[in-house]
Amino acid sequence: MSEHMKSSGSASTLGRDIVNKFPEVQANPLEGNRIELVMPADKIRAIVALLDESVSDFLPESMFAVDLENDQYELIYIFWSHSNKLLCQLRVPIEGEAPEVESVSDIYPGFEWHERETHEMFGIGFSGHPDLRLLLLPEELEGKYPLRKSFQTDRSRLEESGLPQPKPKPPAAERPARPTPSTTPKEGGESPE
Amino acid sequence: MKTDIVDDAIEIWFGPQHVSAHGWATKLTLVGDYIVECDPNAGYFHRSAEKVMEFRNFRQGALIMERLCMLEAFLAEYPYVTAVEKIAGLEVPERAKVMRTIMMEASRIHSLQFWWGQFAAELGLFTMLLWPWVDREFFLDAFEELSGSRHAVSYNTPGGVKYDFNEGVIAKLERAMDRIEDRLPKFKDMLLRGPTFRVRTQGIGQFTAEQGLKWGLSGPNIKACGVPMDLRKDDPDPSLAYDMCDWEVPTVHNEDHPGESDAYDRMVQRFLEVETSLGIIKQLLPQVPDGPIIDPKHRAKANRLPEGEAYGRVEGTRGVTTLWLKTQDKAQTPWRAKIRGPCFSSYYSLKHLVPSSKFADFIVIFGSLDPYPGWWDR
Numbered sequence: 001m002s003e004h005m006k007s008s009g010s011a012s013t014l015g016r017d018i019v020n021k022f023p024e025v026q027a028n029p030l031e032g033n034r035i036e037l038v039m040p041a042d043k044i045r046a047i048v049a050l051l052d053e054s055v056s057d058f059l060p061e062s063m064f065a066v067d068l069e070n071d072q073y074e075l076i077y078i079f080w081s082h083s084n085k086l087l088c089q090l091r092v093p094i095e096g097e098a099p100e101v102e103s104v105s106d107i108y109p110g111f112e113w114h115e116r117e118t119h120e121m122f123g124i125g126f127s128g129h130p131d132l133r134l135l136l137l138p139e140e141l142e143g144k145y146p147l148r149k150s151f152q153t154d155r156s157r158l159e160e161s162g163l164p165q166p167k168p169k170p171p172a173a174e175r176p177a178r179p180t181p182s183t184t185p186k187e188g189g190e191s192p193e
Numbered sequence: 194m195k196t197d198i199v200d201d202a203i204e205i206w207f208g209p210q211h212v213s214a215h216g217w218a219t220k221l222t223l224v225g226d227y228i229v230e231c232d233p234n235a236g237y238f239h240r241s242a243e244k245v246m247e248f249r250n251f252r253q254g255a256l257i258m259e260r261l262c263m264l265e266a267f268l269a270e271y272p273y274v275t276a277v278e279k280i281a282g283l284e285v286p287e288r289a290k291v292m293r294t295i296m297m298e299a300s301r302i303h304s305l306q307f308w309w310g311q312f313a314a315e316l317g318l319f320t321m322l323l324w325p326w327v328d329r330e331f332f333l334d335a336f337e338e339l340s341g342s343r344h345a346v347s348y349n350t351p352g353g354v355k356y357d358f359n360e361g362v363i364a365k366l367e368r369a370m371d372r373i374e375d376r377l378p379k380f381k382d383m384l385l386r387g388p389t390f391r392v393r394t395q396g397i398g399q400f401t402a403e404q405g406l407k408w409g410l411s412g413p414n415i416k417a418c419g420v421p422m423d424l425r426k427d428d429p430d431p432s433l434a435y436d437m438c439d440w441e442v443p444t445v446h447n448e449d450h451p452g453e454s455d456a457y458d459r460m461v462q463r464f465l466e467v468e469t470s471l472g473i474i475k476q477l478l479p480q481v482p483d484g485p486i487i488d489p490k491h492r493a494k495a496n497r498l499p500e501g502e503a504y505g506r507v508e509g510t511r512g513v514t515t516l517w518l519k520t521q522d523k524a525q526t527p528w529r530a531k532i533r534g535p536c537f538s539s540y541y542s543l544k545h546l547v548p549s550s551k552f553a554d555f556i557v558i559f560g561s562l563d564p565y566p567g568w569w570d571r
Binding site for chain 1: 235236239241243244403406407408409410411420421422427428504513515517519528529531533537538541545570571
């Protein structure tokens, strides 16, 4: 497999190559052969394409968003190269009520579903993405963005979600007394399963 | 859908009621007996594990991870545990490191035994469904002796492990390993030499290592293409004891199609994985050192974590399993936890892998990737 892995192999060299081409990128070395690249959102596509060119066996390991509250988000892309034992983490700060970045799913198809999930969970748009339908959520939660910190998980917004309402409990005095299991006659033909 | 391309195309939902579709549904567009388009659908098991984790403390979070894939429970909970250890600065004792590694490899063998049975049944051989599942019971006996539970073991915890080995655990583990070693040649004869299996699997669902990596595949699916990509060797974890034993990453080199793998190669690969895991356990069992099984400061340190970010990774049975954790200062719960289940990518890759194959081969391709719905739905 080594013939088509043409990169230098070290995280710091990869970081230097990227920073030379894109001076606005900030490279932070992490522990071990790992590097983090912090970049503006409009450069993400160009840099992912450059990563694809320079390391040919990158595995698109993970991609997700982090809600930092007040309409601030971070997108994190994680790549792993087996031949270089190199981990590269991209960090893209974005902001706005419905922020949008360019999709990289045509360069790394493995990110297609990650972007789709990030879109439904955080409301972050990916321009150029082939298919931004809901992936995991039911239709009732479309546009609710449940992984945002502003999404209330208590029942105060249950009505808004469109999910079935729980029946209100009658006061204790009106509830029928629960018969003890030993005295309950079994109804004919019904098995407990 | 592109059904307007050909007039006689039909759409079929494979699942979620189908017996082999245990909780997933894929929309297939067929022309005659051939699949022209495949649209995998996820979400039938979605329980928003990542959101739930934001409301659970750092011990409870590991239990949520474990429930995503009960077959490899020891491995599934590990990324969360190791991410918490990194932020909290916990030191795992030597004894716990070795015990963790042993149980994680036992969990791997158990999960692969489950897969053989299931895969064979999907191909139509129901005898082979029950044979490995009987052997798997012996591992479950060992897990039960160790933790009191067959599946939800909750063994790894931030700082070490919860339960110590005793003579019963070691005896039961050895019995389970003797049993699988005794039966492995029979299974190989049945699955790898049997003409039925060869015809059904050879040349089916073939892809190259480059394609697989782009789709995000890892673990045995990539190793079957001849690439020894394995986090146990590539990114050795200081909290595990893989460096204490001598082993090689198993790979398959098929001379008919070097650098590619088909369903048959992936089946061979998973037999090699079992042999490797057996070798690791055998070398580690006599080496378990004496000492404590958990960092004595785990109570103080894992209750409230400082501000930080950590990335926990493990080579799971199905591939790279990771958890990215972000905490705020003095946090009792994570700010954000992102799970990467290996099968998220394998299920997605059906979209590229299945078109132009026969309808009858769909379940063979699907099964050969060892998918587990809990990993993509979370």
